[in-house]
Amino acid sequence: MGKFNRYLITAALPYANGPVHIGHLAGCYLPADIYVRYLRAKKADVKFVCGTDEHGVPITIKAMKEEVSPQDVVDKYHKIIGDSFAAMGISFDIFARTSDPIHHETASDFFLKMYNDGLFEVKESEQYFDPEKNVFLADRYIIGTCPKCGNDKAYGDQCERCGSSLSPDELINPHSALSDAVPVKKKTKHWYMPLQNYEPWLKEWILEGHKEWKNNVYGQCKSWLDNGLQSRAMTRDSNWGIKVPLPDAEGKVLYVWFDAPIGYISATKELTNNWSDYWCKEDTKLVHFIGKDNIVFHCIIFPAMLKAHGGFVVPENVPANEFLNIEGEKVSTSRNWAVWVNDYIQDFPDQQDVLRYVLCATAPETKDNDFTWKDFQDRNNNELVAILGNFVNRAMVLMHKLCGGKVPRLHDEFLDDTDRELLKEFSVAKEKIENSIENYRFREALSEVIEFSRKGNQYLQKSEPWILASAIEKLNSGQPHAKYELKDVPMLQARIDNCLHVSLQLTANLAIFLHPFLPFTSKKICHMLKVVDRMLDWENAGSVELLKVGYTLRAPELLFKKVENEQIVAQVEKLHAGLKQSAAATAAATTVPVVEEAPAAPAKPEIQYDDFAKLDLRVGTILQAEKVEKADKLLKLLVDIGTEQRTVVSGIAMHFKPEDIVGKQVTLVANLAPRKMRGIESQGMILMAEDNGKLIFVNPAEAVKPGSGVS
Incomplete structure (x- = not known):
């Protein structure tokens, strides 16, 4: 564990404006928890801090949507988020709040120290102002028509229909979301941190001192530093947040990204009176677990703040993960395209470790990755049930059946190469x-x-203790055996004992190895083995003498259960139902316009008649339909187009069951160049319409002869 005597591990503070989804878990909270559980198993001095970020524009936007106060919003979601983390076994030492008095005091003191040291620049700039509400407007509070796609509900920072980044100046017919008034420009004063002053130190610290950081983190930092840093405002015009502690700062609050990371410090203060040991002593290892969208704040802005203030350690590592998509699409909380953790806990009670396993096994550590419910099912059934759970259950069942429910002894004189090879592992x-x-x-x-x-499992299969037991039973009953004699019975029993002794010691090691990843499963194994939690200390890992010979063990219980097809279908349907509900709510919303779900696609460039005439569109009838192996979204279709039957591979498997579309008529682009998909040559393309996420075949109003042209 090197030169460090204590560890301070932080996980990004989630905004308290909604529940957490599995992308959040996979991004930083599960990796952080795994790391912390491992450090605790090594008996390290470690503190694991987190909490909700309860200031900033997202909170006030949510309050407007729900027609409640910002405090109501943060109170509601702090509890939902905290309960979700606890249910998933995320083992924070403290889950704090940035609305707590100790945080307000800590952040204010931090700002004042920098202010008194002359580390801020005061600048005036023009910002948008609502003349009716008499408040400055954050970009999100300005709504207008997107100049790129025509969406009349685009925000001042982004159009969520076409994804374009915008500024309020680019919007057509901008108006305030608070009053519908046309915003005006008005001068305002703010305190800026000149990040460029810390650029040389940051370059030396990161680019020279931390080349071991993950490529995505190091690369993003290098890009920012190579492009040159600029002064950045550390205050905002708002009534919600930590008030700027200066006499001439009425209506000003601390910038949320100045305030939020200080939350790690205030949470540690709340946790322990010895907080300064973890923040101010050089032999502390500070590690920030975050998602990639927070890299610049945790690697450049917050370290620059710590350096400017003085007296604090800076992060030793920031192992940021990429993003987790769901069913091939980016997570979108505004469109309700997410798997919410609190929903998962309700739908899969007592199966927290299954989600922990799948999210770790598919973690977006180096690139964006995709969560699908089919993969969730496959990993549970084929890995947790069939490999891990199967081995533990077989070892326990055979021990009870062949060794009287007690840990058998190891007979050194009868150890064979198979035993020795596994023990070395x-x-x-x-x-x-x-x-x-x-x-x-x-x-x-x-x-x-x-x-x-x-x-x-391979060891059990090769050792075959059940075969040896059958031979003993046969010999003891006086029957002859083709391979063994009665005098071999003690040797046979010794080999059975050895096999199950080694298997049970392996099971005990699995409990230790699994605990950082699957803590609930680890505890189940410990319960069956009748061992106390201290066996899970990492110093015991790798030992071949964890279980005492002759010790009676409890009856086996299954660690995992199969996930059925019906459960997966229900979850996929739930995803799409959430999408539709979000679209309906968006359409009905009037207070704060949000993006409409599944808007009509913008018109494509104009073409000439001759371009259209090149298409050979024909009506076909689906004769056969089947799923493409190892491709969740693809169906292989056999389509009759009159003159011939065509094989077509279509990405519609998430919307249609194969048996439901046989006999349907479709429109086929018949002269599209063939293309191989999953090793299958697709000879055409089926035309589909999309209505709020639902796919519909484009077909004639009445049944026609296959091969009929479409013109």
Whole structure:
């Protein structure tokens, strides 16, 4: 564990304006929890801090939508978020709030120290102002028509229909979301931090001192620094937030990204009187777990603040993850395209570790990754149930059946090469797992744990203790055996004992290896083995003597259960239902316009008649339909177009069951060049219409002969 005597681990403060989804878990909270549980198992002095970020524009926007006060919003979602984390086993030492008095005091003092040291620049600038409400407007409070796609509900910072980044100056017919008044420009004063003054130090600290950081983090930092840093305002015009602690700052609050990271400090203060040991002593290792959208704040702005203030350690590492998509699409909370953690807990009670496993196994550690419910099912059934759960259950059942429910002894004189090879793997597995965890490669570490249990299954299969037991039973009953004699019975029983002794010691090691990743499952194994939690200390990992010989163990219980097709179908349908509900709510909203769901696509460039005439559109009838193996979204269709039957691969599997579309008529682009998809040559394209996420076949109003042209 090197030169560090204590560890301070932070996870990004989630905005208290909605529940958390699985993208949040995969991005930073689960990796942080895995790392912290490992450090605790190594008996490290570690504090794990987090809390809700309760200031900023997203909070006030949510309050407007729900027609309540900002305080009501943060009170509601702080509890929902905290309960979700607790249910998923995210083991914070404290889950604080930036609305707490201790945070207001800490952030104000931090600002004042920098102010008194002359580290801010005061600048005047023109910003948009609502003349009716008499307030300055954040960009999100300005709504108008997008100049790029014509959406009349675009925000002053972004059009959520076409995804374009905007500024309020670009909007057509801008108006205030608070009063509908036309905003005007008005001068305002703010305090800026000259980040360019810290550029040389940042370059030396990051670009020279931390080349070991993940490529995505190092690369983004390098890009910012290479382009040159500029002064950045650390205050905002608002009535919601931490008031700027200066006499001439009426109506000003601290910029949320100045305020929020100080929340790590105030949370540590609330947690322990020795908070300064974790923030001010050089032998502390500070690690920030975040998503990639927060890299600049945690690697450049917050470290510059800490350096400017003085007396604080700066992060040793910032292992940011990329984004997790869902069913091939980006998570969108505004469109309700998300798997919410509190919903998962209700739908899959007592299966928190299944989600933890899937999110770690598919974690977007180096690039964006995709969560699908089919993959969730496959990993549960084929890995957790069939490999990990299967091995533990077989070892426990065979121990009860063949060894009287007690840990058998190890007979050294009868150890064979198979036994010895597996016993060597105990320490090898430990070394691989801890090396991966310490280098923030959690997917790799978890894969090693599953591989260890797979080797256990292979060992049982090769040793075949049930075959040896059958031979003993036959010989003891006086029947002859083709391979063994009655005098071999003690040897056979010794080999059975050895096999199950090694298997049970492997099971105990699995409990230790699994605990950072699947804590609930680890505790189940400990319960069956009748061992106390201190066995989970990392110093015990790799040991071949964890269980005492002759110790009676509890009856086996299944660690995991299969996820059925019906559950997966229900979850996919729930996703799409949420999308439709969001669209309906958006359409009805009037107070704060939000993006309408599934808007009509903007018109494509004009074409000539000759261009259209090149298309050979024909009506076809679907004769056969089947799913494409290992492709959740693809169906393989056989389509009759009159003169021939065509194979067409179409990405409609998430919308239609194969058996439901046989006999349907469709419109086919018949002269499209063939294209191979998943090794299948697709000979055409089916025309579809999309209505709020629902796909509909484009077909004639009445049945026609296959091959009929469309003109």
